[in-house]
Amino acid sequence: MFFVGIVLSFVLGFSYLFIIVCYLKNWHNLKFVPGRNNLKNIPFISVVVAVRDEEKNLSHCIQSLLNQDYPVDKYEIILVDDFSMDKTAELIKKFETSVTNLKYLSSSANEQGHIVSYKREALQTGINASKGEYILLTDADCTVPNSWITIYSKQFIKEDCVFIGGPVIILDENQNLLTSFQGLDMIGMMVITGAGYQSGNQLLANGANMGFSKKVFNDLGGYDQFPKKASGDDMFLLHHFHQHHPKRIRFLKTLSAVVVTQPEHSIKSLLRQRIRWASKNNAYKEMNINFSLSVLFIVSLTIVILGILSILQASIFFPMFCVLYIFKIFSDYLLQREAIRFFNKRKLRKYFFLSQNTHSLYIAWVGIMASLFPVYQWKGRKVR
Numbered sequence: 001m002f003f004v005g006i007v008l009s010f011v012l013g014f015s016y017l018f019i020i021v022c023y024l025k026n027w028h029n030l031k032f033v034p035g036r037n038n039l040k041n042i043p044f045i046s047v048v049v050a051v052r053d054e055e056k057n058l059s060h061c062i063q064s065l066l067n068q069d070y071p072v073d074k075y076e077i078i079l080v081d082d083f084s085m086d087k088t089a090e091l092i093k094k095f096e097t098s099v100t101n102l103k104y105l106s107s108s109a110n111e112q113g114h115i116v117s118y119k120r121e122a123l124q125t126g127i128n129a130s131k132g133e134y135i136l137l138t139d140a141d142c143t144v145p146n147s148w149i150t151i152y153s154k155q156f157i158k159e160d161c162v163f164i165g166g167p168v169i170i171l172d173e174n175q176n177l178l179t180s181f182q183g184l185d186m187i188g189m190m191v192i193t194g195a196g197y198q199s200g201n202q203l204l205a206n207g208a209n210m211g212f213s214k215k216v217f218n219d220l221g222g223y224d225q226f227p228k229k230a231s232g233d234d235m236f237l238l239h240h241f242h243q244h245h246p247k248r249i250r251f252l253k254t255l256s257a258v259v260v261t262q263p264e265h266s267i268k269s270l271l272r273q274r275i276r277w278a279s280k281n282n283a284y285k286e287m288n289i290n291f292s293l294s295v296l297f298i299v300s301l302t303i304v305i306l307g308i309l310s311i312l313q314a315s316i317f318f319p320m321f322c323v324l325y326i327f328k329i330f331s332d333y334l335l336q337r338e339a340i341r342f343f344n345k346r347k348l349r350k351y352f353f354l355s356q357n358t359h360s361l362y363i364a365w366v367g368i369m370a371s372l373f374p375v376y377q378w379k380g381r382k383v384r
Contacts, residue, residue: 010327017330026194027198043132045153046136047149049080051079051080054088069146076102076103078126079105081122127217133214135214141262144209145256155252156211162216162241162248163241164212165204167193168259170186171263180348207233209259210237296363297363
């Protein structure tokens with residue numbers, strides 16, 4: 001039993017290391033080549049943002065969208081209020097009176113009816129009202145760089161793309177262990193995301209930074225074909241585009257396209273967020289994604305179990321724990337080293353080992369809760 005356990009730990013750990021090395025190889029092969037636009041023939045872009053109870057963050061988001069270096073007559077900002085309970089709607093209306101290319105809408109969803117995803121309904125409301133040839137999406141708690149729309153516009157034209165994803169990082173003004181954990185987790189995920197675009201499989205997306213062709217979106221039936229999940233619209237949309245146009249999908253591997261989002265400020269809110277993200281995992285049809293997610297979950301859960309068993313019988317289980325733990329922390333170190341280098345987040349290095357010592361427990365807990373208890377509270381709503 002001891003020998004078998006060591007062998008299984010080695011095989012599981014090596015499998016995880018192999019997946020991470022493949023991600024890094026594809027990430028290094030992913031290149032970003034700036035495009036060029038004919039200023040006389042640039043496309044009209046519509047930025048659509050679904051907003052619910054974001055009065056504290058919304059002003060920063062709007063201001064970053066207004067500070068774009070894209071011609072003001074070539075883009076519009078559509079903010080769709082998703083039944084906010086605070087002063088969000090009032091704040092948007094104040095901006096609307098003084099900004100010519102900003103539009104306020106209320107979600108067309110019937111809050112008394114059966115709605116799978118309120119955010120999806122809000123986005124659909126904005127897309128239906130948009131005039132743009134291309135749609136860009138971000139979140140109300142995010143800020144975008146000044147050249148964000150320009151970079152998307154150039155890439156759409158240069159490579160005839162129908163879907164483009166971009167990197168998202170966590171705001172790190174007030175660093176502590178919790179926010180740094182989120183920061184490391186996010187930049188590592190961005191490396192994995194970019195690698196997936198390069199390989200053409202294991203595709204991930206973040207709704208805070210993505211864009212697509214409105215015509216192709218409508219031709220493919222929009223959101224109508226999606227699974228009945230409250231979360232995951234960004235992923236399902238990417239997979240839908242990739243299924244029909246696999247050669248016209250790109251990722252913006254450039255710091256000039258990085259969107260910054262707010263961290264969660266409590267462990268409870270962080271776990272709720274990540275359970276929400278993980279709740280749609282069983283709806284993915286792509287086997288490559290399911291395999292990678294399964295390996296991560298199994299490795300993390302096994303480390304936790306072996307750690308507990310080591311307390312009870314160290315002579316048998318502690319060597320197994322050490323083998324798997326070393327494989328995982330070495331693999332994650334390779335991933336995070338590249339992510340820290342690319343995103344220029346050297347201040348996060350000192351939090352690596354502290355974060356990694358809780359990472360396995362975090363992944364195991366989120367995976368179990370998302371599978372067994374997919375119903376959760378989010379922004380005052382009980383969804384699944």
